[in-house]
Amino acid sequence: MDNILEPLRAGIQWLFEITAYPVLAYFIVINTSLLLLIIFASVNFTSHLRRQSFTGSRVTAASPLSPGISVLMPAYNEGAVIAASVRAVLDLRYPDHEVVVINDGSSDETLQTLIDVYDLVEDQREVSIKVPVRGAVRRTYRARDTALPIIVVDKENSGRSDSLNMGLNVASKDLVVMVDADSLLDPDSLLVVSKPFTDDPEHVIATGGVVRVANGCEVVAGRVVSVNMPKNYFARIQIVEYLRSFLLGRAGWSQLNSLILISGAFGMFRRDLIIRAGGLDADSIGEDFELVMRLHKLMREEKRKYRVIFIAEPVCWTEVPSSAAVLARQRRRWHRGLWEVLTKYRGMTFNPRYGSVGMIALPYYWIFELIAPAIELFGIFIVPLGLLLGVVNVPYALAFIAVAYLYAIFVSLMALLVEEASFHRYNRWRDLWVALSVSVIENVGYRQLTAVWRMQGWWAALRGKKQVWGTMTRTGFESSAP
Amino acid sequence: MLVSWDVLAIAVVVLVVGCIVALAAVVVIKGSRHARERRRTVHENAVRSRIMALAVAEDEALDALVQELASTPGPLGDHVEQTLLRMIPEVRGDVREAMISVLAARGLLRRSLQRISSRSAIQRAGAAELLGVLGGSEVIRPLTAALRDKNLEVRLVAARALGVAARPEAGGHLVDALSLTSGIPHSVAATALLNLPDQDPTVYIEGLRDRDAGIRYGSAAVVGMLLMSEAAEALFECLLAEGGRENASDVVVAACARSLGRLSYKPATSELAEISCSSSASSSVRQAAGEALRAMPGAEAREVRRHVMERADADVRRILVDA
Numbered sequence: 001m002d003n004i005l006e007p008l009r010a011g012i013q014w015l016f017e018i019t020a021y022p023v024l025a026y027f028i029v030i031n032t033s034l035l036l037l038i039i040f041a042s043v044n045f046t047s048h049l050r051r052q053s054f055t056g057s058r059v060t061a062a063s064p065l066s067p068g069i070s071v072l073m074p075a076y077n078e079g080a081v082i083a084a085s086v087r088a089v090l091d092l093r094y095p096d097h098e099v100v101v102i103n104d105g106s107s108d109e110t111l112q113t114l115i116d117v118y119d120l121v122e123d124q125r126e127v128s129i130k131v132p133v134r135g136a137v138r139r140t141y142r143a144r145d146t147a148l149p150i151i152v153v154d155k156e157n158s159g160r161s162d163s164l165n166m167g168l169n170v171a172s173k174d175l176v177v178m179v180d181a182d183s184l185l186d187p188d189s190l191l192v193v194s195k196p197f198t199d200d201p202e203h204v205i206a207t208g209g210v211v212r213v214a215n216g217c218e219v220v221a222g223r224v225v226s227v228n229m230p231k232n233y234f235a236r237i238q239i240v241e242y243l244r245s246f247l248l249g250r251a252g253w254s255q256l257n258s259l260i261l262i263s264g265a266f267g268m269f270r271r272d273l274i275i276r277a278g279g280l281d282a283d284s285i286g287e288d289f290e291l292v293m294r295l296h297k298l299m300r301e302e303k304r305k306y307r308v309i310f311i312a313e314p315v316c317w318t319e320v321p322s323s324a325a326v327l328a329r330q331r332r333r334w335h336r337g338l339w340e341v342l343t344k345y346r347g348m349t350f351n352p353r354y355g356s357v358g359m360i361a362l363p364y365y366w367i368f369e370l371i372a373p374a375i376e377l378f379g380i381f382i383v384p385l386g387l388l389l390g391v392v393n394v395p396y397a398l399a400f401i402a403v404a405y406l407y408a409i410f411v412s413l414m415a416l417l418v419e420e421a422s423f424h425r426y427n428r429w430r431d432l433w434v435a436l437s438v439s440v441i442e443n444v445g446y447r448q449l450t451a452v453w454r455m456q457g458w459w460a461a462l463r464g465k466k467q468v469w470g471t472m473t474r475t476g477f478e479s480s481a482p
Numbered sequence: 483m484l485v486s487w488d489v490l491a492i493a494v495v496v497l498v499v500g501c502i503v504a505l506a507a508v509v510v511i512k513g514s515r516h517a518r519e520r521r522r523t524v525h526e527n528a529v530r531s532r533i534m535a536l537a538v539a540e541d542e543a544l545d546a547l548v549q550e551l552a553s554t555p556g557p558l559g560d561h562v563e564q565t566l567l568r569m570i571p572e573v574r575g576d577v578r579e580a581m582i583s584v585l586a587a588r589g590l591l592r593r594s595l596q597r598i599s600s601r602s603a604i605q606r607a608g609a610a611e612l613l614g615v616l617g618g619s620e621v622i623r624p625l626t627a628a629l630r631d632k633n634l635e636v637r638l639v640a641a642r643a644l645g646v647a648a649r650p651e652a653g654g655h656l657v658d659a660l661s662l663t664s665g666i667p668h669s670v671a672a673t674a675l676l677n678l679p680d681q682d683p684t685v686y687i688e689g690l691r692d693r694d695a696g697i698r699y700g701s702a703a704v705v706g707m708l709l710m711s712e713a714a715e716a717l718f719e720c721l722l723a724e725g726g727r728e729n730a731s732d733v734v735v736a737a738c739a740r741s742l743g744r745l746s747y748k749p750a751t752s753e754l755a756e757i758s759c760s761s762s763a764s765s766s767v768r769q770a771a772g773e774a775l776r777a778m779p780g781a782e783a784r785e786v787r788r789h790v791m792e793r794a795d796a797d798v799r800r801i802l803v804d805a
Binding site (some may be wrong): 051059099200396406424 | 669
């Protein structure tokens with residue numbers, strides 16, 4: 001037996017020796033960079049909050065000169081929510097916006113519901129195809145009452161990106177917003193997210209609104225009226241996760257003018273630029289990420305001054321997966337999308353021609369987003385093995401793990417601190433205790449699970465396995481009165 | 483050993499202390515915010531009835547109420563100011579005047595006038611916003627001065643504030659603010675201009691002939707929005723002259739076209755038809771011309787539209803098909 005164990009022990013010992021310092025450095029740098037992003041986000045939030053009294057949103061809301069916005073809403077089998085979603089978007093406070101619903105070959109009553117509720121008639125007008133689309137258009141509709149700014153495109157099923165490309169062809173306003181049919185938007189969301197375009201029309205090319213977790217919230221007529229912590233374990237953890245990575249991480253990148261990812265659930269773009277860039281990549285899993293990268297590339301190559309801005313104010317709420325199976329699908333898809341986009345734009349990485357995007361943001365995503373699960377799983381595998389074989393000193397290993405997880409908990413606490421000092425959407429004490437407890441609990445089990453799922457996504461991408469969009473099983477909100 | 487026990491122990495202690503401090507800070511911030519909210523509710527209950535009474539009080543009762551609210555001291559007084567500032571944009575007429583007089587009597591106007599020369603750009607922008615809300619002739623000079631502030635954000639807030647203050651004497655300054663050199667987005671300055679009462683069309687006629695494309699654009703947009711038919715001819719001249727200009731701008735042509743459509747200026751019909759079918763014009767200009775054509779009344783315009791439908795691109799046809 002010793003004949004087998006001894007070489008294994010020596011091998012593990014050797015593995016520890018060669019990986020210990022790089023892994024230690026990696027772990028310190030990843031958490032420190034997160035901490036730095038949180039500090040940059042704090043600067044961003046402070047600046048945002050100090051300017052809240054003079055945002056001019058009231059003036060913009062009443063101005064006939066505010067830039068028009070086309071809200072693109074792809075819908076696939078959203079019959080249960082589509083009428084309310086469209087109503088909620090039509091009711092948003094903005095002087096000039098239209099809704100373009102793209103029915104992506106739904107097999108349920110999505111189209112008929114829209115026809116009945118909004119009294120749609122067939123639209124005979126031509127559509128000029130500026131961005132190529134795959135799914136054939138069956139019919140387009142508009143409201144009989146032409147004052148109601150809604151256009152519905154009924155097309156064959158061809159996926160979200162292709163549907164959005166069709167929406168771009170039909171849209172008529174200068175700015176476009178891409179939203180999911182199940183997204184819940186705050187009443188002033190268009191005003192808030194379009195403000196950078198109004199204030200700096202020459203340079204701002206895209207803005208992303210923060211997407212928050214709607215699970216547990218009380219929803220009335222398509223609006224979040226009361227923000228509460230959900231009861232579900234996975235949803236609770238995702239709240240802290242969204243806070244740390246999405247809200248604070250992206251606000252930090254925005255402050256550095258290196259934001260490369262705008263959430264597909266709520267992003268606003270200049271329509272002319274997306275069309276010039278060729279629309280969304282219908283083959284990409286991370287089409288939102290890919291689009292922003294393409295715009296960065298286009299602008300940097302044309303040597304134009306531009307800005308991509310993240311808006312930290314709550315604007316969009318979405319239901320996150322509350323079961324392990326759905327969450328796993330989502331994380332596999334995200335990681336696969338990350339891999340695809342990063343490899344597609346690998347030429348920009350560490351390329352000074354692309355400024356901070358090429359020199360900071362992309363290397364960060366490669367090293368700390370893409371590779372992170374591999375490093376984490378390596379640790380999960382090697383440390384217990386080392387303990388088992390007696391290669392590792394147990395108290396030392398425990399102390400080392402304590403430092404690793406304490407740093408991660410510290411970063412989460414800092415994220416909660418910044419949220420509490422800025423937007424403090426979770427008002428109750430109980431919500432705070434829940435958030436604090438999940439900041440600790442997520443380190444045991446959840447983090448490791450997500451690392452496994454992300455590795456699976458990566459593996460699927462490397463094998464070239466065809467990606468299929470899973471069904472997002474929705475559990476609904478706490479209260480959904482009409 | 484990777485790192486010494488001492489280093490590891492120090493790291494654990496530092497992180498535990500860091501976590502405890504962060505936790506304590508979260509609790510303190512949340513606790514103090516809740517305390518502030520409770521105090522706000524108490525203040526709200528204390529002043530709400532008196533503020534609501536402003537809406538219905540008359541003559542001596544109104545004067546007394548203004549006096550009482552103006553002299554409310556301490557945190558309660560601050561709450562009165564915050565509540566009134568929140569309400570003023572929502573109300574009109576005598577009630578608004580009464581609210582503004584309370585704020586002026588509390589010294590808010592004086593403080594804002596001082597703060598607009600502060601060294602902090604945020605303070606100056608905040609003061610400009612308040613001066614716009616408070617309105618009156620005395621705020622125009624400091625606000626127009628703020629249009630030339632070294633900080634763009636202050637200039638932008640000042641332009642919006644002049645629109646909120648809505649005094650006709652601000653018109654010339656706002657037209658100047660349309661200039662490309664001001665840095666203020668055209669839509670912001672032009673929106674402010676739309677709010678001014680009793681405007682003189684000659685200011686815009688001159689603006690349409692200005693060398694600065696920003697001023698031409700803003701003047702064209704405002705003339706159309708305010709339906710200034712006196713400026714229609716100058717608007718058409720601006721449209722015709724734009725192509726020959728050194729700094730010709732698509733946005734000016736598009737704004738002129740849209741405004742000519744709003745004014746239903748028939749002599750421009752054939753020129754708009756040409757533009758809407760021109761391959762040399764940009765897509766946005768062709769569409770603006772198409773929108774203007776759609777708005778033109780009369781049989782002649784109908785005939786022109788029919789011809790345009792045969793020659794124009796799909797975007798323009800899409801616009802015209804309803805007309």
